[in-house]
Amino acid sequence: MQKYSLRKFINDVHLWLGLASGIVLFLVCLSGTLLVFEDEIKSFFTDDFVVEATQGEKMSIELLSDKLKEEGDITAVTLPATAKEPYLFSIKTDPKQRRGSTYYVNPYTGEYQKELKSSLDGFFMTMFRLHRWLLLDIEIGRPIVGIATIIFLILSISGIVLWFPKRLKWKNFKPGFKIKFSANWKRINHDLHNTLGFYACIFLVIMCLTGLCWSFQWYRDAGSAVLGAKIFGNRGGGPKVSSSLAKDAKVVSVAEILEVVNTELAYEGQIRLALPKTETEVYTITKNDASGRSPVITDKLVLDRDGTVLKKEIFDEKPLNVQVASLIRPLHLGDIYGSFSKTLYFLACLIATSLPITGTLIWWNKLQKKRKRKKGKALRLETV
Secondary structure (H helix, E strand, O other), X not given: OOOOOHHHHHHHHHHHHHHHHHHHHHHHHHHHHHHHOHHHHHHHOOOOOOOOOOOOXXXXXXXXXXXXXXXXEEEEEEEOOOOOOOEEEEEEOOOOOOOOEEEEEOOOOOOEEEOOOOOOHHHHHHHXXXXXXXXXXXXXXXXXXXXXXXXXXXXXHHHHHHHOOOOXXXXXXXXXXXXXXXXXXXXXXXXXXXXXXXXXXXXXXXXXXXXXXXXXXXXXXXXXXXXXXOOOOOOOOOXXXXXXXXXXXXXXXXXXXXXXXXXXXXXXXXXXXXXXXXXXXXXXXXXXXXXXXXXXXXXXXXXXXXXXXXXXXXXXXXXXHHHHHHOHHHHHHOOOOOHXXXXXXXXXXXXXXXXHHHHHHHHHXXXXXXXXXXXXXXXXXXXX
């Protein structure tokens, strides 16, 4: 009788967890694949808001704000790194709005246009709900997806263990790096599962570890404790900073505020400026280095209305644990290094979508092979 080894146990865990979660993982991975390039796909189906950089001097933020004040309450403005892109004004057209609507504004002419709705908005919202909650109620769908994600993490780790050959020699490793397309379809299917799973594994592990932060509060708390920094802790902008100016104190224009920003953060990049609404509020600014390694990494300034620097946060000067905690979202979405990392994530998600299919086929082929063996053995016994 063959000994039940640790490798056999890992194989059984990999097999039965994969079969049990296959449909859920297929749906979550498929929707995740489509969501990687959501912004790029939606923008392809909407008209561009063209800005000519030869139309004279740019208008001031105050003047542009006056042109937009009838649209609603202006909360922030984003200034692009290049002259040929529009300003983006965030405007709450309804007090109940949490984030507001985006308006594209030509800084040279003052012409503006509300962000156009794409014909694919509904489709991608459905994909988002499928990815996060399987189109179910949040309280039901979220834990199901969370449990499936834990299973996928176990599958990824056990899959890597099974990828290693029993005898650790180079000639035994080589088949695991390539797909033998000249073989029959069963071998090709096996190689697609084994080899592509190996190449995608590191990205799938990152997606699982970060994705669980949205599924379970206990996991988010545990992750914060391990990192020593709160995950999603800066969503509200951190501790609220209030103005220390007297009521009759002199305040500066937005243009002068931007001069301070470009002095403190002396590089070219996109600037997002949250505008103060009352005398006690201040300017909150984030800026991204256009020549930096990541489009999602930003430095932060908090300025009083007279241009005094109240707070300055340079991302590269933060402790590593704080940096990691603040990058959970881009690490999960794949946009941490822009189009390059998005492409890698798209391919990894595409492979992940195929794994439940190829894995099920491997199991089915082995099952059929066992049945044929039993049938052949039974026929031989009958002839005897």
